[in-house]
Structures are given as structure tokens and as C-alpha cells.
Amino acid sequence: MVEPFTLATTFLKNAPVRMTGADEMAGLEAVLRRTWDNARAAWPGVDLPAEVFVRHLSMRLSSQELGGPLALLLEHLVLADLYIACACVNGVAGAIEALEQHYLGKLPHALAYLRLPEQILDEVCQSVRIHLLVGTAESRPRLGEYTGRGALLSWIRVIAVRMALKQGGVGREAPxxxxxxxxxxxxxxxxxxxxxxxxxxxxxxxxxxxxxxxxxxxxxxxxxxxxxxxxxxxxxxxxxxxxxxxxxxxxxxxxxxxxxxxxxxxxxxxxxxxxxxxxxxxxxxxxxxxxxxxxxxxxxxxxx
Known part of the structure; x- marks a missing residue:
């Protein structure tokens, strides 16, 4: 019995692209399996199911991007960052702890150049956590919007800086x-x-x-x-x-x-x-x- 192309099928259900033929499906399955394996390797102990990751990935690609080879497109994404973001959004055990250690915990250091007062820095970091992981009455957790284009820490830092600007804590003088x-x-x-x-x-x-x-x-x-x-x-x-x-x-x-x-x-x-x-x-x-x-x-x- 031929094993079904589970990941390829999941991808095609959510991505704006169509494929026909067993050869194409087998190639797609291999690319997606390799992508998941490589992304997972960066996060031992964070076991995000392959189908969940592939579904998350496919919904963040545009039809214009998918006009070329998928393997080439994936080379330009920060897949390890996308993996941990997806794991957090889906409540995978250990994911939030990993996000805290490798990203959110680095925010005070990453924002040091803004010269924020300590109290405002703490408030900004806490607001970012809520914004990313909890959401608000008007919006879902923002972490689900991360697409893997650019480093996750830089993406989070942009959000943090905008929050700091709104609170008026950022100085204007060049050191x-x-x-x-x-x-x-x-x-x-x-x-x-x-x-x-x-x-x-x-x-x-x-x-x-x-x-x-x-x-x-x-x-x-x-x-x-x-x-x-x-x-x-x-x-x-x-x-x-x-x-x-x-x-x-x-x-x-x-x-x-x-x-x-x-x-x-x-x-x-x-x-x-x-x-x-x-x-x-x-x-x-x-x-x-x-x-x-x-x-x-x-x-x-x-x-x-």
C-alpha cells in the first residue's frame, strides 16, 4: 500500500497552488518533511506535529511567491523562528518557555539603545508578552502574524519599540x-x-x-x-x-x-x-x- 502524501496534501489544502501527479506530490512531500525536520532540530523537546507546522507555513505564503520553486522560497525564511512561533500559538508544551528564554528574555538588552527608564522598559516588555501570546478583545495573539520573513527577535523588537514610542519613553538625543x-x-x-x-x-x-x-x-x-x-x-x-x-x-x-x-x-x-x-x-x-x-x-x- 502506497503511503499517502500527508504533508503535501495538508500544504495544498491551504496554499494557493495546485499540483497533479505522484512525482510532483512525492517531491513536495520530501521538501516539506525536510523543512519540518530542520526546523524541529533547533528546538529539542518542543514537539510540534509536522502537519500543524506545514499548515501554519502554507497559510503564510502568497500565490506570487509560490510561482517559483518551493525549496528556493523556503531558503529565504527563518524556519526555526517560524516553528517556535507556531508551537506557541498552538500551545505545544515547552514552546512558551523557549520563547521566553531565547526571545522575550532578551528584549531588555535588545532595547537598551533606547535608554528607557527601568519602569517603562518593564512595562513595555510585559505589554509585548501580552500582545504576542494573549491578544486583546480586538485582536488575536499577534505572534500568529509572524511569517518567518526576517528574524523573530527583530520582528518582536519592532513591536516593542512602537509600544515604547506610544508611552513616550524614548529619548531623542544621540549618545x-x-x-x-x-x-x-x-x-x-x-x-x-x-x-x-x-x-x-x-x-x-x-x-x-x-x-x-x-x-x-x-x-x-x-x-x-x-x-x-x-x-x-x-x-x-x-x-x-x-x-x-x-x-x-x-x-x-x-x-x-x-x-x-x-x-x-x-x-x-x-x-x-x-x-x-x-x-x-x-x-x-x-x-x-x-x-x-x-x-x-x-x-x-x-x-x-
């Missing part, structure tokens, strides 16, 4: 040590002696201009840049986190970068008395180093 890190990035030897001289001579003024430019960013902009430059999330990965498309994320990042550049430029122009040639040389150096500078100014050294 002094971050500004100094950015300045150091501009202090590396250059082949242009004139630029080196300008950077040394106007170190104090430049530091103040950078600090003021970053302070002018909104909290959302600074968090967006941190996810992109520090957590190294692509615009594709960030889209589902903010529930917008990739082009919108790209536009937001470009706008924030431009705000920093223009803010630094205008402040330097107001405070320095440089010749046109000197000022243009300095601006060219600022623009060429902007991505490196953003990475360093946003990295507060907390390791998250």
Missing part, C-alpha cells in the same frame, strides 16, 4: 559615545592632505553638527536605520516588519539618510568659515562615508 565613534571613522588617513587637515581642524564643530543632525531624526527613523545598518536587515526583510512594501522601506531609508546629510551640511555651513573649495571637499568626504558613519553612529555597542 555622545556614538558621535565620537562616527568622528573616529572620519579620522582615518586619507590620500588628500587638505581633507585630513580640514577634519582635524574642525573636529569639534563637525561632532556637534553630526549630533544635532541625528537628534533631528524621528525615533522611527533612527530605529529604521538601526535595523538596516546594524541588524543588517534587507529592505525585503524589513517590509513585513513594518507592514509596507520594499519600495516604501527603501524610500524611508533614503529619506532618513538624506536628512542626516543635509542636516550636517547646513549646520557646518552655518558654523564654519571655509572657502568654497574647502567646504566642497569636506562635503564630498561626508557623503562618501555616510553609510559607514550611519552604521557606527547607530551602533551603541550593546551587541544586539
Amino acid at each position: 555622545e559615545e556614538n558621535v565620537m565613534t562616527l568622528i573616529e571613522a572620519f579620522s582615518e588617513p586619507s590620500s588628500n592632505a587638505e581633507i585630513d587637515l580640514i577634519k582635524r581642524r574642525y573636529r569639534k564643530e563637525f561632532r556637534q553638527a553630526v549630533r544635532d543632525a541625528f537628534s533631528a531624526l524621528s525615533d522611527d527613523q533612527r530605529h529604521l536605520l538601526r535595523l538596516h545598518f546594524i541588524d543588517r536587515l534587507s529592505t525585503i526583510e524589513m517590509g513585513p516588519l513594518f507592514q509596507v512594501n520594499q519600495s516604501t522601506i527603501s524610500r524611508w531609508i533614503k529619506s532618513a539618510r538624506q536628512t542626516v546629510y543635509e542636516g550636517t551640511k547646513s549646520r557646518l555651513q552655518e558654523r564654519l568659515r571655509l572657502s568654497t573649495r574647502e567646504f566642497e571637499s569636506l562635503l564630498a568626504e561626508i557623503e562618501s562615508q555616510m553609510d559607514v558613519g550611519l552604521s557606527q553612529v547607530l551602533d551603541d555597542g550593546d551587541g544586539t
